[in-house]
Amino acid sequence: MTGKWGRTGYQSLLAHSLNALSVSLAIMxxxxxxxxxxxxxxxxxxxxxxxxxxxxxQKGKPPKALTDDEIKRIKEMLLEMGFSKKIIEKSLDxxxxxxxxxxxxxxxxxIKRAAPTPDEQDVAILGDRLASIKDFSNIEHQxxxxxxxxxxxxxxxxxxxxxxxxxxxxxxxxxxxxIQIHQEHEFIPVLYFPSGVLYIGKDTAPKxxxxxxxxxxxxxxxxxxxxxxxxxxxxAAMGAVNQTPLKAPEYALMSLDAIQKFWHYALGQNVIKSPxxxxxxxxxxxxxxxxxxxxxxxxxxIEEGEREALIKLYKGIHHLFVYFNALxxxxxxxxxxxxxxxxxxxxxxxxxxxxxxxxxxxxxxxKKAEAVAILTKLLNSLDVKNNLENALSLLEPFIMEASNQxxxxxxxxxxxxxxxxxxxxxxxxxxxxxxxxxxxxQKSYNKYNSxxxxxxxxxxxxxxNPAEITGIAQLHGQGVQSFNNLLAGGSxxxxxNKSMFCRLCNMEAQLRALIMSxxxxxxxxxxxxxxxxxxxxxxxxxxxxxxxxxxxxxxGKISDCxxxxxxxxxxxxxxxxSTLFVSFLAERxxxxxxxxxxxxxxxxxxxxxxxxxxxxMFNYPRIKASNFREFAKKAxxxxxISKEKIREASLKASAAITIVTANYGVMLIPSRIRSKHGDxxxxxxxxxxxxxxxxxxxxxxxxASTIYADTPLSVLPAxxxxxxxxxxxxxxxxxPVLENLNLLNDSWIPLEKVDEILEKLAALLKVEEFLGQNAxxxxxxxxxxxxxxxxxxxARAAQAGKAWPQLVRLLDRYWDV
Amino acid sequence: MASTREAARPLLGCVGEKMSHIVRMNRKPxxxxxxxxxxxxxxxxxxxxxxxxxxxxxxxxxxYTKHAIMGPVGKLLSALESDKFSTADGYVxxxxxxxxxxxxxxxxxxxxxxxxxxxxxxxxxxNKVGLSRWPKIIREIDYSIYFLKMKIIQEKAKAKRLRxxxxxxx
Numbered sequence: 001m002t003g004k005w006g007r008t009g010y011q012s013l014l015a016h017s018l019n020a021l022s023v024s025l026a027i028m029x030x031x032x033x034x035x036x037x038x039x040x041x042x043x044x045x046x047x048x049x050x051x052x053x054x055x056x057x058q059k060g061k062p063p064k065a066l067t068d069d070e071i072k073r074i075k076e077m078l079l080e081m082g083f084s085k086k087i088i089e090k091s092l093d094x095x096x097x098x099x100x101x102x103x104x105x106x107x108x109x110x111i112k113r114a115a116p117t118p119d120e121q122d123v124a125i126l127g128d129r130l131a132s133i134k135d136f137s138n139i140e141h142q143x144x145x146x147x148x149x150x151x152x153x154x155x156x157x158x159x160x161x162x163x164x165x166x167x168x169x170x171x172x173x174x175x176x177x178x179i180q181i182h183q184e185h186e187f188i189p190v191l192y193f194p195s196g197v198l199y200i201g202k203d204t205a206p207k208x209x210x211x212x213x214x215x216x217x218x219x220x221x222x223x224x225x226x227x228x229x230x231x232x233x234x235x236a237a238m239g240a241v242n243q244t245p246l247k248a249p250e251y252a253l254m255s256l257d258a259i260q261k262f263w264h265y266a267l268g269q270n271v272i273k274s275p276x277x278x279x280x281x282x283x284x285x286x287x288x289x290x291x292x293x294x295x296x297x298x299x300x301x302i303e304e305g306e307r308e309a310l311i312k313l314y315k316g317i318h319h320l321f322v323y324f325n326a327l328x329x330x331x332x333x334x335x336x337x338x339x340x341x342x343x344x345x346x347x348x349x350x351x352x353x354x355x356x357x358x359x360x361x362x363x364x365x366x367k368k369a370e371a372v373a374i375l376t377k378l379l380n381s382l383d384v385k386n387n388l389e390n391a392l393s394l395l396e397p398f399i400m401e402a403s404n405q406x407x408x409x410x411x412x413x414x415x416x417x418x419x420x421x422x423x424x425x426x427x428x429x430x431x432x433x434x435x436x437x438x439x440x441x442q443k444s445y446n447k448y449n450s451x452x453x454x455x456x457x458x459x460x461x462x463x464x465n466p467a468e469i470t471g472i473a474q475l476h477g478q479g480v481q482s483f484n485n486l487l488a489g490g491s492x493x494x495x496x497n498k499s500m501f502c503r504l505c506n507m508e509a510q511l512r513a514l515i516m517s518x519x520x521x522x523x524x525x526x527x528x529x530x531x532x533x534x535x536x537x538x539x540x541x542x543x544x545x546x547x548x549x550x551x552x553x554x555x556g557k558i559s560d561c562x563x564x565x566x567x568x569x570x571x572x573x574x575x576x577x578s579t580l581f582v583s584f585l586a587e588r589x590x591x592x593x594x595x596x597x598x599x600x601x602x603x604x605x606x607x608x609x610x611x612x613x614x615x616x617m618f619n620y621p622r623i624k625a626s627n628f629r630e631f632a633k634k635a636x637x638x639x640x641i642s643k644e645k646i647r648e649a650s651l652k653a654s655a656a657i658t659i660v661t662a663n664y665g666v667m668l669i670p671s672r673i674r675s676k677h678g679d680x681x682x683x684x685x686x687x688x689x690x691x692x693x694x695x696x697x698x699x700x701x702x703x704a705s706t707i708y709a710d711t712p713l714s715v716l717p718a719x720x721x722x723x724x725x726x727x728x729x730x731x732x733x734x735x736p737v738l739e740n741l742n743l744l745n746d747s748w749i750p751l752e753k754v755d756e757i758l759e760k761l762a763a764l765l766k767v768e769e770f771l772g773q774n775a776x777x778x779x780x781x782x783x784x785x786x787x788x789x790x791x792x793x794x795a796r797a798a799q800a801g802k803a804w805p806q807l808v809r810l811l812d813r814y815w816d817v
Numbered sequence: 818m819a820s821t822r823e824a825a826r827p828l829l830g831c832v833g834e835k836m837s838h839i840v841r842m843n844r845k846p847x848x849x850x851x852x853x854x855x856x857x858x859x860x861x862x863x864x865x866x867x868x869x870x871x872x873x874x875x876x877x878x879x880x881y882t883k884h885a886i887m888g889p890v891g892k893l894l895s896a897l898e899s900d901k902f903s904t905a906d907g908y909v910x911x912x913x914x915x916x917x918x919x920x921x922x923x924x925x926x927x928x929x930x931x932x933x934x935x936x937x938x939x940x941x942x943x944n945k946v947g948l949s950r951w952p953k954i955i956r957e958i959d960y961s962i963y964f965l966k967m968k969i970i971q972e973k974a975k976a977k978r979l980r981x982x983x984x985x986x987x
Contacts, residue, residue: 791960794967795883803881804972811964 011722012751013051015530015703016131019191021047022533023083024127026190026200031123031154038087042116045083045091049074050098061102065109066092075301086615090116098124124151131533136162136193148697151200159187159353161207162196163428164717166462168524168666168709169511170425170504173224175663177216178429181208192662195718196431210434213426218419224516225254225418233258234512235263236631241319242273242364247475248510249330253414259407263399266323270809273317274388277308288526289312291372314375316388317395319815321362324399328360328406332418332426336409343402353381388440421503424465428720456521460502464711467500475509476501477712505713512668515659524709525558525647525695528722531703559669561690562769564697565762569813587640601641666700677779685733686782692726693761699725700754724748736787740815767793770807775800790815848945857942858954862961864935865890869966871928873921886966887959890914893932898941898955905936912936 011019022044032411033040049528052070066074071092078088084668093113098121101107116124126147132143139160146221151158159177163171179189199205225233237252241243248254252262253763280286282304284293289311294301340360343600347355356377358370384391407414426434433440460467462482471480480499480500490782512519605628609616612627620640625631635641660667673694674687681687691708699706705722708729720727726749728738739742741757749757768782775797777784785793790811849857872888882889893912902908911930917923924932939958943951 789957789960790969791962791964791966794964795960798881798967799884803967805975808964808968808971812968 002674011134011530013054014593015532016051017048018531019131019533020050021112022127023130023190024123025187025788026534027123027154027156028748030156030188030200030202031259038090039120041083042090042094043086043120043127045078045081046094046098046120046124047089047127048076050095050124051089052095057212062343064096064099064102066096082415090114094120094124096123097130105202111311122153126150126191130191130198133191133198134723135721136196136198137194137721139198144575155202156200157202157204158198158200160198160431161429162718163194163209164430164718165428166194166526166664166718167428167463167504167508168526168713168715169224169515169659170422170508171428171453171459172659172661172666173217173661174425174428174659178208178218181213182206187536190534191664192529193721194526194528194716195661205432206648208432208434213434214422217422217425218232221419222415223457224252224511233514233659234262236514237262238266238269238323239472241322243474244362244472245323245326245704246330247472247513249327250414250417251510251514252327253330253407253410254418254724255411259403263396263403267320267396267399268566272316272319272323273392275312275319277311277315280555281311282307287342288318288368290767291368295372295376296573306386309388312647313379313384313386313388313391314372315380317375318362318371319364320395320399321359322364323762325360325362325698326405327403331410334410334413336406336413339406339409342405346402346405347398350401351382356381417508421507424502426505427465458500460505461499462715463502465502465504467502469501469503471499471501471505473520474519475513475520476506477509479711488648492689501713509713512666516668516670518670520712522671523669523673523691524712524714525662525667525669525698526707526709526716527667527702527704527706528707529662529664529702530722532662559662559671559673559694561673561694562765564694565765565769568697568758568762569766569810572726598629598632598636601636604630605632629741665704677773677776677781680779681781683783685731686780688729688734689737689761689782690765693727696726696749696754696758696761698760699749705748720746724750727752733783737783740786760814767807767810767814771797771800771802775802786814825827832958844947846952849948854942854946857891857938858958858961861873861935861938862958862965864931865893865958866962866965866969867930868924868928868935870969871924872916874919879972881883883963886970887934887963889919890962891959893936894959897936898952905933905940908936908940909933962976 021044024047028040028043028106039786052074052387053066054062074092075088078091079085083091094116097111101110114653124372124396129144131149139162148158159182161175161182163174166302173438175192175197178809180191180200182197182201184207185201186203187199187206188654190400191198208229233251237246239247252259258647277289278286281289284290284299292307292314295300296641301311325464328339328343344355358374359378362371362374379391382391382394384394391622395678403689420470427712455794458467459465473480476499481493481494483494483743484499485676516522607615609619612623613631616628616631618626620635622638623631623634623640625634632641659668672681672687675682675690682690695706697709698704705725705727707716707720707727709716724746728743728747728749730747735744742753743749743757764782764786768776770796771777771785771793777796794808794811795801797807830983847854869886869888872890873883874888887894887911892915896902896908896911902911909929912932913929914925916949942954946954
C-alpha cells in the first residue's frame with residue numbers, strides 16, 4: 001500500500017484519489033455541470049491520476065512530474081476505462097497543473113503541458129485540498145482561506161459539525177441527525193470523520209436549532225431501536241433474577257410489541273422455564289426445598305423426581321413473578337399509581353378469583369417461607385398439579401394481558417425515559433454551538449464565582465458528567481467494582497461503592513446491549529474508513545465493506561485469530577475482498593446460542609456421514625437416536641464428539657456485530673480476544689499481541705483505521721485521527737515485541753508496513769498454536785515466543801519432540817535476520 | 818520536618834559532616850554499531866553452521882539433542898564465554914582437538930580456515946562490546962547456529978525423502 005504523507009499524518013494513495021474524485025464530483029453536481037460532459041470527465045480522470053508519481057515517494061519532498069513510463073501506463077489504464085484520447089491528454093494537463101511545483105523537474109513538466117480551463121482547475125484543486133484534510137479536530141486551521149475563496153467563486157460555501165468526544169452508537173445518532181438537518185438545507189456532506197462532517201452547499205450555512213435537533217435525534221433513536229434491536233429487546237431488558245431482574249425496564253415497556261418480545265424471551269429462559277434444583281434443596285435442607293418439606297409431611301418418602309418437579313414448579317413461578325413485579329414496580333415509580341389495581345383486575349377477569357395477597361410484591365429476597373405460602377395459595381387457587389410447564393401455560397395469558405395494560409399506561413413515559421439522556425448528548429456538540437457562546441462563558445464564570453456548593457457529587461467515570469447510575473458489571477463491563485481514580489482515595493471497594501455512570505453513558509451501554517446482550521464481556525473495535533468522502537463513494541465501497549463484515553461476523557470466524565493467521569500464511573487474503581467474502585457469507589446469527597451450536601454440530605455430523613444416520617450410529621454404537629439433532633445432543637452428553645468438531649461448531653455459532661455509518665463503525669465482538677491455557681487466561685501483554693493482529697487485519701481488509709476501546713465504554717477523544725492502519729497499544733511489556741517488528745517509533749502501524757507486520761504476527765500466532773500446551777511457555781506463551789531467539793524456541797520444541805519443518809518455516813517468517 | 822534535599826543526603830553517600838566518595842561507573846559506549854554487530858553475528862553463525870557440516874560424530878548421528886547438534890562448536894562457544902584462551906590459535910586448536918576426538922575424522926583445511934575467521938571476528942567484537950553484553954552475544958550466536966543447523970538437517974531429510982518417494986513432498 002502506497003502512502004501519501006502530509007504535515008498531519010498520511011493516507012493511502014488509493015483512499016486519497018477516491019476522496020479527491022468524489023469531492024470534485026459533489027462540487028460539479030452542486031454547480032450543475034452536465035454529467036459526462038468533457039470537462040466533467042477531465043476532472044474525474046485527473047483526480048484519479050493526479051498523485052500517480054507519489055507511488056515512488058518515500059518521505060521527503062513529494063514528486064509530481066510523471067516519467068514517460070508512468071504516462072504510458074496512465075494512458076493505457078484510462079483507455080481501458082473507455083475514455084477518449086482527447087480527454088486523457090486534458091486530464092494529464094490538469095493532473096500536472098493542479099498545484100504549485102515543488103522543484104525544477106515538476107516546474108519543467110508543468111510547462112510542457114497545455115493550460116486547463118480555470119473552472120476545471122479550480123474544481124480539481126478543491127477536490128484535492130479538501131480530500132487532504134486528515135485532522136478534523138483542527139478543522140478551522142486545516143481549511144485555507146484560499147479554498148473558501150475558490151468555493152465562493154462557484155457560489156458555494158463550507159460548513160461543518162464537530163463533536164468533542166466519540167462515544168459509539170449515541171454519537172452515530174447525533175451525526176445522523178445533524179446530517180439530516182444540513183441536508184434539508186441543501187448542504188451535502190462531502191467528508192466524514194469520526195468527530196464530524198464537512199458540508200458544501202449553496203447559500204449560507206444553516207443555523208441548527210436545539211429543539212429541532214432534539215426532535216430529529218429522538219426520531220433517529222426510535223428508528224435505530226426498531227431497525228437494529230427489535231429482536232433483542234428481551235435480552236437487553238432482562239437481568240439476573242438474584243441481582244437486578246430488569247436492567248432496563250424502559251426498553252421492555254416502550255411499546256406493546258416490545259413487551260411481547262420481552263416475555264417471549266423471558267419465558268424461554270431456564271431461570272423461569274426450568275430453574276436449577278440443588279441436591280440440598282432436594283433433601284429439604286435449604287431454600288424452597290426446606291420450606292416445602294415443612295408443609296409436606298411425607299417429603300422424604302416422595303420420589304426424588306417428584307420432589308425435583310415440585311421445587312422446579314415453585315421456583316419457576318417465583319422467578320416469573322420476580323420479573324413481573326419488577327416491571328410493575330417500574331410502572332408505579334413512573335407515576336401509574338393504579339398499576340397494581342389494574343393487574344389485580346386482570347387476574348380476576350382471567351381466573352375468576354382474587355389474586356393471593358402479597359403476590360404482586362414478591363421479590364427474590366422475600367423470605368422463602370412467605371414466598372412458598374403465597375405461591376401455594378396461588379397454585380391451589382389455580383388448581384395446578386406438580387408441573388411447571390402447565391402452570392406457565394396457564395399463567396401466560398394473564399402475564400401478557402396484564403403487561404399489555406400496564407405498558408399502555410406508561411409507554412410514553414418509557415420512551416421519554418429512553419430519550420432523556422439525549423439532551424446531555426447535545427453538550428458533546430462543539431460546532432455549531434447551540435447556545436450563544438457569550439452565555440456559555442457567562443454561565444461558566446458565574447459557576448466558578450459561586451464556588452462549590454457541596455462536596456462529593458459523584459461523577460461519571462467515563463466522561464465526568466454528574467453520575468446517577470451505579471455500575472452493573474453485566475451492562476457496563478467488568479471492573480465496575482474495582483478502584484478507579486474517581487473514587488475517594490483510600491475508599492473501600494464494596495458492592496455499595498461501585499463506579500458511577502451518567503445517564504448518557506448508561507444509555508450508550510443499553511443501546512449496545514440491545515444489539516448484543518453480552519457486549520460488555522467482549523471487545524469493542526472502532527473502524528474509521530480511509531475512504532471518507534461523499535455518499536456516492538461511501539455507498540460503493542464502505543457499504544460493501546459493511547455487508548462483507550456482517551457476513552464474516554455472522555459465521556463466527558471473526559475473532560478466531562489462528563484461523564485468520566492460517567489464511568494469511570497461505571496467501572488466501574490476496575484475492576479480492578468480494579471473492580473472499582462470497583465464501584464467507586453463510587448464515588444469520590441465531591437467538592439461542594446453544595441451539596445454534598447444535599445446528600452447526602448437526603451440519604458437521606451430516607457432512608461426516610454424508611447424510612446417513614445409520615452410518616453414524618454404526619460408527620458410534622453406544623448412541624441410539626431417531627434424528628441427527630437427537631444424535632448430536634446425546635453424543636455431546638456422552639462426550640464422544642471430538643474437541644475439533646466442538647470447536648468448529650461453537651466458532652460458527654458465535655457472532656460479532658458491527659454498526660456502521662459513513663463516519664465510523666463500532667464492532668461489538670462477543671468475547672475477549674484472549675486465548676486460554678488450561679484454566680488460566682493468557683497474560684494481558686500476550687493478549688495485546690493477539691489484539692494487535694486482529695485489529696490490523698480488520699483495518700487491512702476494509703481499508704480502515706482501527707482503534708480498540710480501552711475499557712468497554714471508553715470514548716475516543718476527538719483529537720485522535722487515523723495515521724495508519726492500527727493504533728499500537730502502548731505497554732512497557734510490549735516494547736521488545738515492537739522492537740522486533742520495527743515499530744518502536746511508530747504510534748500507528750504504517751500503511752507500507754502492514755502486510756509485513758500481518759505476516760509476522762500470523763507466523764507468531766501459528767508458532768504458539770504449534771507449540772501447544774506441552775512446549776509452550778504457559779499463559780505468557782505468545783510474548784515469550786515473540787521476544788526469545790528463534791533457536792531457543794526451536795530447542796524447546798525439540799525437547800518436546802515438536803521440531804518439525806513447519807515450525808522452522810514459521811520461525812523463519814517471524815524473525816528478521 | 819527535614820526538606821526533601823536533606824532527607825535524600827544519606828542516599829547520596831554523605832555520612833555526618835564528612836563527604837564520602839560517590840561510586841562512579843565508567844561506562845564505555847559500545848564501539849560497534851547495532852547493525853554492524855547484527856551483520857557479524859549473522860556471518861559468524863552462518864560460517865560456524867557450515868563448519869559443522871564437516872563434523873560427523875563417531876558412529877554416525879545417533880541423537881538430535883542440542884548438545885549433539887552443536888558438536889565442537891558448542892564447546893568453542895562455552896570456552897569463548899568463559900575466556901578460556903587469549904589467542905585465536907588457542908580456541909581453534911581446542912575446537913579442532915575436540916572435533917578429532919569426537920568425530921569420524923578431523924576437519925579439512927578450508928573448514929579450519931572458516932573456523933579461524935569466525936573466532937577472529939568474535940574476539941574482535943569481544944573487544945568492542947562491554948563485558949556485560951558478551952555472554953548475551955554468545956548466547957545469541959549459539960541459538961542462531963542451532964537454528965541454522967536444524968534447518969540444514971531438515972532440508973537434507975526432506976531431500977532424502979523426496980529421493981526415496983520419487984518426488985513426493987512430505
